[in-house]
Amino acid sequence: MSFSSQGFSKEVVQALTECGYEKLTPIQQAAIPLARKGHDILANAQTGTGKTAAFALPIIQQLLNQPKVRVRSRTRALILAPTRELAAQIAENIEQYTKYTNLKVAAIYGGNKMSSQVRSLEQGLDILVATPGRLSEHMELRNVNVDSIEFLVFDEADRMLDMGFINAIRNIMMTVKTSPQIMMFSATTSTQMNLLSNDILRKPKRISVDRENATADTVAHVVYVVDEKRKHELLSELIGKKNWKQVLVFVNYKENANMLVKELKLDGIKAVLCHGDKAQSARRRALDEFKEGKARVMVATDVAARGLDIVDLPHVINYDMPFLAEDYVHRIGRTGRAGKKGNAISFVSREEELSLVQVESLIGQRIHRVILDGYEPTNRDALVQKMHNKPAFKDRKGRTNNPSADQASAERRARLRSAIKNKKS
Numbered sequence: 573m574s575f576s577s578q579g580f581s582k583e584v585v586q587a588l589t590e591c592g593y594e595k596l597t598p599i600q601q602a603a604i605p606l607a608r609k610g611h612d613i614l615a616n617a618q619t620g621t622g623k624t625a626a627f628a629l630p631i632i633q634q635l636l637n638q639p640k641v642r643v644r645s646r647t648r649a650l651i652l653a654p655t656r657e658l659a660a661q662i663a664e665n666i667e668q669y670t671k672y673t674n675l676k677v678a679a680i681y682g683g684n685k686m687s688s689q690v691r692s693l694e695q696g697l698d699i700l701v702a703t704p705g706r707l708s709e710h711m712e713l714r715n716v717n718v719d720s721i722e723f724l725v726f727d728e729a730d731r732m733l734d735m736g737f738i739n740a741i742r743n744i745m746m747t748v749k750t751s752p753q754i755m756m757f758s759a760t761t762s763t764q765m766n767l768l769s770n771d772i773l774r775k776p777k778r779i780s781v782d783r784e785n786a787t788a789d790t791v792a793h794v795v796y797v798v799d800e801k802r803k804h805e806l807l808s809e810l811i812g813k814k815n816w817k818q819v820l821v822f823v824n825y826k827e828n829a830n831m832l833v834k835e836l837k838l839d840g841i842k843a844v845l846c847h848g849d850k851a852q853s854a855r856r857r858a859l860d861e862f863k864e865g866k867a868r869v870m871v872a873t874d875v876a877a878r879g880l881d882i883v884d885l886p887h888v889i890n891y892d893m894p895f896l897a898e899d900y901v902h903r904i905g906r907t908g909r910a911g912k913k914g915n916a917i918s919f920v921s922r923e924e925e926l927s928l929v930q931v932e933s934l935i936g937q938r939i940h941r942v943i944l945d946g947y948e949p950t951n952r953d954a955l956v957q958k959m960h961n962k963p964a965f966k967d968r969k970g971r972t973n974n975p976s977a978d979q980a981s982a983e984r985r986a987r988l989r990s991a992i993k994n995k996k997s
C-alpha cells in the first residue's frame with residue numbers, strides 16, 4: 573500500500589519519499605485509514621514499527637485540509653510523550669513530514685530553557701509535542717492553552733503511567749473543552765492503562781501489531797563467547813577489523829559506560845555516552861554526533877536509550893547481557909527497523925550464560941555462538957579444577973564450600989589414622 577493511495581497531499585508524499593518511505597508499515601496500514609475517518613484509536617505498538625507516522629500523518633492531513641489561522645499560545649494538535657528524547661524525536665519526524673507545508677511544529681520538554689519554549693508557544697502552533705510535566709508547568713504559567721485542541725495523541729502511554737504522569741495527564745484533560753480525536757499508543761496493557769483509555773477514548777478502534785522484535789527476519793543475532801575482562805578488547809577489535817561505522821553499545825551500569833568510552837578512545841575509536849547522569853544537552857549532543865556519523869560508537873544504558881530512533885542503525889551490541897530478557901528485545905529493536913537489515917551482537921561471559929538461555933527462550937530461537945581466535949574463554953575444566961583444588965572452608969555447622977577438597981582431606985586424615993594404628997600394633 574503506497575502513501576499516495578491514502579489521499580495525502582503531494583507535499584506530504586514528496587516529503588515521505590525523501591524520508592525513504594515507499595510503502596506503509598503494518599501499523600500504518602491499520603491505523604491511517606481509521607484515523608483519517610476521525611475514529612479514536614487504541615493501538616498496541618512498539619517504537620520501531622512506524623507508529624509516529626501512523627498517528628502524525630492523518631493529523632497533518634486533517635490540519636492541511638482545514639487550514640485555520642494560528643492563535644497565540646494555542647495549538648491544534650497535542651502529542652504527549654514520556655521522555656525528552658522521544659518528544660524531540662517525534663517533533664523531528666513531524667518536521668520532516670511537513671517540510672513542504674506551512675504547518676508549525678514545536679516540542680517542549682524538561683531540560684531545555686523555558687524562555688525559548690515560551691517564544692515558540694506564543695506565536696501559536698499547529699502541532700505541539702510535549703512531555704506531560706513540562707506541559708503542565710507551561711500551562712500553570714499560562715504560556716500555553718490546550719482547551720481548544722482538535723487532536724490528542726498519547727505516545728507510549730504505558731510508560732507515561734509508569735513514570736507517574738497520571739495526575740499531570742488528568743489535569744491536562746480537565747482543561748480540554750473540545751472533543752478532540754484521541755489516539756493512544758502503548759506497548760503493554762495494565763489496569764491503569766485500561767482505566768485511562770476507558771475514561772477518555774470514545775468507541776476506540778483497537779489495533780494491535782507485532783513489534784519488529786528479536787525474531788524479525790531482518791535481524792541477525794550472534795553471540796561472542798568471551799571472558800568479562802576481555803570484552804573491551806574484543807569490541808575494539810571487531811569495530812576495527814569489520815570496519816563497523818555506527819555501533820550502539822548497551823551496558824548495564826553507568827560506570828561501565830564511562831570506562832568503556834575511555835577505553836575505546838584510547839584505541840582511537842570516537843565514542844559518545846548516553847546515560848542518566850549526563851545532562852540533557854550532553855545526551856542530545858551525543859545522539860546528534862552519533863547520528864551524523866561524527867562518533868562511531870554510542871555507549872548507552874537501557875533507560876537513557878529507550879525509544880531512541882536512529883535511522884538504519886546497523887549494529888547493536890549487548891556488551892553486558894541485560895538483566896531482563898525483555899530488555900534484549902527492546903535493545904535490539906533499534907536495529908533492523910522497518911524492514912532494514914540489522915545485527916544484534918552479544919558478548920557473553922560465563923557468568924552471563926543463564927541470561928543468554930533466558931533470551932533464547934524468549935525469542936524462541938537459539939543464537940549462534942562464536943569464539944574469536946585469541947579470545948577463547950578461560951578453559952572451563954581448568955576453572956573447575958582450580959575450584960576443586962582450593963582449600964575448603966567450613967562453616968559453623970561443618971558444611972564445606974569445596975566437597976572434593978573436603979573429601980581429599982578426609983582421605984588424608986583416614987590414611988593418617990590407619991598409619992598411626994599400624995604403628996601402634
Ligand code: AMP
Binds near residue numbers: 596597619623624909
Ligand atoms: P517509529 O516506530 O515511528 O519510531 O519508526 C521507526 C522507524 O521507521 C523510523 O526510522 C521511521 O523513520 C521509519 N519508518 C516509519 N514509517 C516508515 C515507512 N513507511 N517506510 C520506511 N520507514 C519507515
